[in-house]
Every structure is written in C-alpha cells, then in structure tokens.
Amino acid sequence: MSDTSDGIRAGRLAPEEYARNFSDSHAPLQRVQALIEADRCYYCYDAPCINACPTGIDIPTFIQRIAQDNIRGAARAILEENILGGMCARVCPTEVLCEQACVRNTNEDKPVEIGLLQRFATDGYFAKPGAPLFSRAAKTGRRFAAVGAGPAGLSFAHRLAMLGHDVVVFDANPKAGGLNEYGLATYKTVEGFAQKEIDWLLSIGGIEVRCNQALGRDVVLSDLVRDYDGVFLGMGLAGVNALGVTEPQAAGLRDAVRFIAELRQASDFSKVPIGRKVVVIGGGMTAVDAAVQSKKLGAEDVTIVYRRGEEAMSASGYEQDWAKRSGVTIKHWAAPKEVVAEGGQVRGMRFATTRVDNGKLVETGETFVVPADMVFKAIGQSYEPAPAGASIKLNGGRIVTDAEGRTSHAKVWAGGDCTYGGRDLTVEAVEHGKRAAISADKALRQAARETRNG
Amino acid sequence: MADLTSTFVGIKSPNPFWLASAPPTDKAYNVERAFEAGWGGAVWKTVGEDPPIVNVNGPRYSALLSQDRRVIGFNNIELISDRPLKVNLDEMKRVKRDWPDRAVVASLMVPCTEKDWREILKKVEDTGCDGVELNFGCPHGMSERGMGAAVGQVPEYIEMVAAWCKQHTKLPVIVKLTPNITDVRFPARAAKKGGADAVSLINTINSIMGVDLERMTMHPSTDGRGSHGGYCGYAVKPIALNMVGEIARDKETRGIPISGIGGITTWRDAAEFIALGAGNVQVCTAAMVYGFKIIKDLTDGLSNFMDEQGYRSVAEFQGKAVDTIADWQALNLNHVEKAVINQDLCIQCGRCHVVCEDTSHQAITATVNGKRHFEVKDEECVGCNLCVSVCPVTDCITLRALKPGEVDTRTGVKISGKYANWTTHPNNPMRKEPESA
Ligand SMILES: Cc1cc2nc3c(=O)[nH]c(=O)nc-3n(C[C@H](O)[C@H](O)[C@H](O)COP(=O)(O)OP(=O)(O)OC[C@H]3O[C@@H](n4cnc5c(N)ncnc54)[C@H](O)[C@@H]3O)c2cc1C
Ligand SMILES: Cc1cc2nc3c(=O)[nH]c(=O)nc-3n(C[C@H](O)[C@H](O)[C@H](O)COP(=O)(O)O)c2cc1C
C-alpha cells in the first residue's frame, strides 16, 4: 500500500514499510566480517587515520584488539578518546575523516571500514558491558556547570567526572542528547541508541542533568559563573537561517531541523504527515536527512535544490549518493525566489537559476517552479547569542575560543557547533568538550597551586 | 611444452606430484578420485598388521588459521589405517590394475622384527604396487608403541629395518623420515647405509595447537585430554626445505633420491623442493584443505614455469640450487646491500620505519622536512631485510647490492668486489691467514 494522493498526510505507507524504511541504514558487521575487515588494517606507525580522527582514537590499536577477540579492550581504546564513540561510529562522515586518510586507499580505493569496526566494538561492549570501563578519581569537591546536554556538553561533563569533579548540565529540552536525540537521522541511530548511550555515559556518577532549564530563561550566566568553578557553553545552534524571501504563513513551509526533531521523537512513524511532493532547500547534511526521511515517509517526489554546484555542497559525496540512491532528486544552481502558496497551503517553490560570474553567485534571470506540498528550509542554523549575553566574544556569529576551548571570559569554556571555526560534526563536539574539560581541570589545579604558593 | 613425466627410483608417473600417505589416500574411493583429477601417484595410507588400530572418535584435526580462516598450519592425531590389512591390499591391487600409468606405493609400519617386515612385504608385493615407503615418521600414538617416529629417531633401527626390507623385497624401498630429531643427516645416512633406494621427508612435527582458555584444557581434546599431534601444512615448508637441502648437500647422502614433502601448496613450493634436490614431491594438507582439484593448478603452474625458464624436464632443474646452500662461515662478508624504498609504490604506512627504529638499525626516516616520508638512511642500514619483510606492498622495498667501487656510507669502506668470509676475518680469533698470492 502507498498513498500517493496530493496534500500533506500521515500513514502513506503500510506498517511494515515504515519498519523497513526506518531500520538501520547500514547493517552492522557480523563477527566474521569484522574479523576479516580487521585483518585488513596494517597497524600503521603514527597512523594517518588517527590524525584524521577529530578525537584522535588510536584506530590501529582498537582494530588489532578486535582481531584478537578483545572487544572490551577495543571499546576502551575508542571510548577513552571519544566517550560517544558508539554514536560517532554511526554518524561520522568517515569518508571525509579517518577513512579518507587510510593508507589502503592508495592501492585499492577501499579504506579499512573503520566506522563499521568501531560500531562492532562499541556495540559488542554495550551488549555485555561488565565492570565499568571508567572510574572517577578521588572527589575534588569542585563543581562545574555545562549549558547544553548535546555531545559537547556531555563529553565535557564525563571527562570532568572522571577527573573527580561534579558537573551539573542544564538543557532547554525535555531530554538530554542535543542533536543526538533530536537531530541525527532516524536510520542512523535506531532502537533508542542515543538514550542508552547517554544512560551509560552518566552511569559514571557525578553528573546531574537538569532538563527544561534554558540559559537566559531559567538560569543566567553570571549566576553560573558565581556559583560554579567553571562554565561550559555547548548550546549548539538554536536559530534557523531565513530563506531571504517572503515567508508566508502557509501550511507546508517548515524548518527541516524542526521536522527532523519531530520525526526523531515520533513513537509511530505512520502518524508523521508528509507531502506527496517535497522540496528541500539547502546543501548540507540536514537537507539530505530531511529529503531522505521524507522519501522514507512515503513522499512520491523529493527534490533537494541547492544554489551552487555539487562540489560546493557541504553534504559529502557519499551522502549525496545516499540521497540519490534513496530516490531523491538533487537540482543544482537554483536559488529560492518565492514560496508559491494558495489558500494558506504551499503549492510549490519558485527558484531562480544561478551561475558564478566573476566569482560571485548571480541569478541568470530565468525562474522555474517546482510543485510541492511541503517545502523544507535547510539552509543552515545559527547561534543564538542572547542567552549567554555580551560577555562572550563572537566571530562570524559564533563563540570564539582558543584551541583549549577557552572563551573571552576567564571562567567560561565553549565547544561544539556554537563555536567558531569547526565543521559542525558530532565527533568534533565531543573533542571540544573533552579538551575544554582538560583545560578547565588544569586551570583549577593551577589556581590551587598559585593560592598555595601565594 | 615441458615434459612433466617423472621417474623416481624407477617408478614412473605422469607428473611428479604424488599424494602423501594420509587421509587423501585412505582407500580406493579417495585414490581413484585423485587419479581422475590428475594426481601422478599415491602413497597409500600406512597399513600395519591386523587387528587394525583404532582412532579416537573426537577431533583428530585442528588448524592454525589466519584471520580470514585460511589454513596456515594443520595438526592431526590420526593413527595409521584403521581398516583390515587385506581390505587395503585388495583395493591397492585393484587400483593399480585400473590405473597402470599412476604410481601406487604402499606405506608400511609394523613392529621392529625381521619376521613382521618380511611377512608384510610378501603380502604387499602381491598387489602389484610400484614400491614401498617405510613410515618411520608418525609422531603420535604409534611411536608410543615402538613404531613410527620411535624408529625414525634411532639411526641404528632405521639402518636395520631398511636392510631387512631390501633383503626381502625387490620393490624400491623409500624411507620416510621424521623431522622430530636434531640433525636429519643422521637418519638419512642410516637409511642410505641400510640400502634404501630413497628417503622421503618430512613427516609431521610434534605439536600442540593451543589451549582452550575457558576450560583450561589443551586444544583440541578428547573428553578433557589431548595428546600432542603432528604439525604439517604451509607453515612447515621452511623446515622441510631445510631438511631436504641438508640431505642433498651432505657428503655422505649426496645423490640419494629424495621425495620432498611438507607444506607444498602451490607449484612454486614444489619447484623449490625440486631445486633443492627433490626428485618428486608429495602433498597431503593442501589436498585436505582444498580438495584434489588443486593438482590442475600444480601441474599447470609448474609447466608454465618450466616453459618460461626453458627446462624441458623436471630433471633439468632438479638440485640446481643445492650448491647455493652453504655454511654461514662461507658467506661473503665483503658483500653489502642496502634497502631501497620505491616512493611511487609506498603507501606511507610507516611500518618499515617503526620496525627498523624499534628493533633494527634506526635506518628509516619517518619525516623529511616536516613531512611524513619514509626513506632509507644508507649510513645506518645494514641490509637486514626486516623492512622488506614487513612492508605490505609487494616489491616496494628491495635490497640493492653495492657495486665494486661504491662506498658503504655506514662503514666508510669501499666495496672491493673481492670475496672474503669469516674464516679469514680479522675479528675471528681462529682465523686462517689468507693464502698470499
Ligand atoms: C539534521 C542534522 C543531521 C546531522 N547529522 C550529522 C551526522 O550524520 N554526523 C555528524 O557528525 N554530525 C551531524 N550533524 C551535526 C551534529 O549533530 C552536531 O554537530 C552536534 O550535535 C553538535 O553538538 P553540540 O553539543 O555542539 O550541539 P547540539 O547537539 O545542538 O546540542 C546543544 C544542546 O544545547 C541545548 N541548548 C541550546 N540552547 C540552550 C539554552 N539557551 N539553554 C540550555 N540549553 C540549551 C539544546 O537543547 C541542545 O540539547 C547533524 C546535524 C543536524 C541538524
Ligand atoms: C591426518 C594426517 C594423517 C597422516 N597419516 C600419515 C600416515 O599414515 N603415514 C605417513 O607416512 N604419514 C602420514 N601423515 C603425514 C603426511 O603424509 C605428510 O608427511 C605430512 O602431512 C607433511 O606434508 P603436508 O605438509 O603436505 O601435509 C599424515 C598427515 C596427516 C595430516
């Protein structure tokens, strides 16, 4: 069964089709496959893949441990550098990270499947965790605050908990996890993995997560700075960029991230309404995820429209292929011009064709309409500076930090998407949180030493 | 087209590949399938006196595997044939009659008395088989009963039994040697003294494959107990090659026909045994791992190699490399080699660097001008071949011999091109003064 009638409706597919469409997009490795794949790793010296992993996981070591049937050891090698190594194994664009650097590419164009092996090791460990992998150092009695329980904030909290400090994490959302819980594609993180992973992360103790607590509404930065030994800002990107054309109040015109968040929270995919024809405007991971998931909900025609060429899209080649394989059409060189609405309902989207002229993107004067019942805006999110206030210096609209994650405020660190200069990836957020924690701990010890000596 | 036909101690076969005495030659059914597939001959699974022995009913075999489960080494605790002697001899007779162009050799093992050997030889001769092989090698079970390796480990017994056999049969006598000794030349010499027509080697090597760490029992085990087995397959090839080479170059045994056995898996392995003196070869594990069809690849590969090299018959290259095996003291200490990395092939894995840095001579860079780059420092390299051995890319690192006149930047010595070995080396307290010209 599939319902191809016009308009926005739920239940376009049969229950088993939803189940199939939203199952694991990439089957995990079976043990035999993992052993064979592990054998492909050369155990390189100063391995290029390690340097290409934002969290610096010792990849040859964890792969060697898989080969030696030491799953717990493999998981330890992963998780000690990247506490969300389980989620990263699912969502990292490995084709532009570790796997792109694998020396196997040179002769074979086929890197070691590091991501899948990482998933094998972490899944294997989580299925049978045994004694805790990480324990806390002697309690220091110090307390830190983190704003945002996304990957950055959670990574920060875990590392400090390991070092013996206590951490309170404030998050505006009803659930912890940030985009792990509200953003990443459903088919990348099935079976409630995000929450299971967070439960495991928090099991170390010393971390208190306070949900429904927004900075700027329920708590203010100056109080946190006063009450805690240090503060970490990992608030992600709460704002959504506007199209730059008039956005009428019309049913069917939506933010892609909101749509994705709803989908992630849906208990039953057949209750999620979707158009017959869907247009997604944008060129990043969010655009791809919104488009593919529309298709999986039963939309008949889904088109991503991006204003520049293929190579300029921030979605990787692999993701673009994934969209195409999922039945999504990608149109390049067209910029949004007008939302076509009728009777309070979206009917389509008018685009202007574009080209590059003297290095500048210009419209050619031609326009065309793509008919649609739903139009998703996926042209990027932005950092909302108001909650943190003016004491935190910005650049390009995001928080400026040094390599350790220190902001312009001596007691405030920041990391993840809300900071300037990154690639907006889960794995980077984890690394930022980790570095900031190490830096904050160091600062505390230094201060203690100075008071002692002073 | 190269002529693969083989004559070994007078026994003719269409190619030099025989199946070794083992499960592949256990009965007529197997041997006929092997001959249909193209095997040149078969040494029948060792027979003994009645009543036949019994085997365990648990695991007889186990393997050393690579990560993707390729068999690297193989182990067994099987005894000799567990079927009545007459059944084996009748089948042998029928198979030889039906396949007159193939070699059929009987492998024998009976207690160490002249009477026992005389009687079994008589029965065997009736089958019309081409020769006998004396199993002095089985290292488990049978050896506890004073047979197999228990004989093969005592040169006097070897000589004695070989002499009895030569006396009581007209058939060619091949003595199969055990590798479970310290110096294979002694049993080989004994076989020769006893009048044996040939030696075949190696039989399997004493081995324990592992330990089941959950149950804390050796592995594999039968109801909680295991017994050491015999190790064979690809992993034992270097050991077998050395033993073949030792016999081929020993003054006392030089020229004795050798049937080479041990780990032969490809045509190349077979050619190597032949180059070190083997007159033909026998295969067991490779057939047990892949089935009889591999004979096609063995003969095809060997034949193509011979055509390329211009050898018309196996005899033309048999033993051709024997004289290159020398004692260490005969190696030319004036010869200097250096590793060279082909930068076009290098995939930058860095393994050559780390092994040379950690365990050899710190002769390979990791970075040059701040960039990841692996290059040999001639002034440190001793040409040990470690990097060549670990590099994952074929032919990426090679050793280059310095030419006369070049300077070894490690020692500052100019290459003379003259041969000089340890016996005359200044550091040798026992050196002989080089003869002055
Ligand atoms: C649709 C989509 C798909 C993606 N897919 C991938 C992918 O496949 N692979 C990948 O590597 N990356 C992907 N990303 C990017 C990745 O999700 C982010 O880079 C990562 O989540 C950033 O982590 P973070 O901790 O900085 O922020 P977030 O995960 O955004 O978490 C920020 C948290 O802060 C909270 N918060 C915000 N404001 C306040 C406030 N004022 N007070 C209190 N709490 C507040 C939020 O509620 C949220 O929980 C995707 C992003 C999106 C939008
Ligand atoms: C299961 C098994 C049983 C064997 N039985 C005998 C035997 O009965 N008589 C014998 O002379 N050698 C026996 N051998 C030894 C083989 O004939 C051969 O010498 C040895 O396996 C080395 O060759 P390969 O590496 O090609 O297997 C046996 C080997 C195996 C694996």
Ligand code: SF4
């Ligand atoms: S670069 Fe590839 S082969 Fe080398 S260690 Fe990393 S995964 Fe293994």
Ligand code: SF4
């Ligand atoms: S040959 Fe030996 S010493 Fe020379 S570079 Fe290679 S490993 Fe080092």
Ligand code: SF4
């Ligand atoms: S081992 Fe081979 S491929 Fe690896 S860095 Fe050395 S030369 Fe290059």
